[in-house]
Amino acid sequence: xxxxTGQVPDTEPAADWRASGVCRxxxxxxxxxxxxxxxxxxxxRETAEQACRRCPSLDACGLWAVLSGIEHGTWGALHEEQRxxxxxxxxxxxxxxxxxxxxxxxxxxxxxxxxxxxxxxxxRTY
Numbered sequence: 352x353x354x355x356t357g358q359v360p361d362t363e364p365a366a367d368w369r370a371s372g373v374c375r376x377x378x379x380x381x382x383x384x385x386x387x388x389x390x391x392x393x394x395x396r397e398t399a400e401q402a403c404r405r406c407p408s409l410d411a412c413g414l415w416a417v418l419s420g421i422e423h424g425t426w427g428a429l430h431e432e433q434r435x436x437x438x439x440x441x442x443x444x445x446x447x448x449x450x451x452x453x454x455x456x457x458x459x460x461x462x463x464x465x466x467x468x469x470x471x472x473x474x475r476t477y
Contacts, residue, residue, distance in 0.1 A: 368411035373402050387424040396430055403428035404460075413456045414449060433459050436473065 373379065374386055379402070388395035403409055403425060413427020417434050424431070437455045438446060445451045 368408040368415075371406075372408045372412065373406040385425075390430075390432070396425060399425040400428045400430065410453065410456075413460075414453050417452050417456060418446075418449065427456065428460055429456065 369375070379385070384392075385395045385399045385402075388399060390396070403412070406412065406428075409427050411427075413429050415421075416426030416429060417437055420438075421434065422431060426434070429437075437452070437459060441451065441455060
């Protein structure tokens with residue numbers, strides 16, 4: 352006879368990645384303008400991206416933003432043009448696969464520190 356009773360065991364719910372985000376910290380409470388800075392507000396956008404790179408939720412946040420089609424703001428250290436570029440590069444089936452999207456995000460984040468003019472051109476042109 353098995354020990355299975357048909358009941359769900361008591362477990363702690365999984366922590367929501369948003370709760371541990373750097374952007375939720377008190378020092379960033381009144382700085383929403385940094386997270387939603389436009390391309391013309393380069394310093395604010397770079398400040399947000401740098402804060403995101405220190406965030407424990409970096410990967411989950413960026414993945415959620417790309418998979419959800421978020422158009423505005425900095426999410427997971429990715430700004431609008433970077434997310435749009437990732438979506439353009441991936442086919443429709445690839446965009447549904449979280450592992451493929453995560454790899455594409457990681458590639459963008461790993462190369463963004465040493466961005467070339469060609470990379471910026473690819474990112475911002477259609």
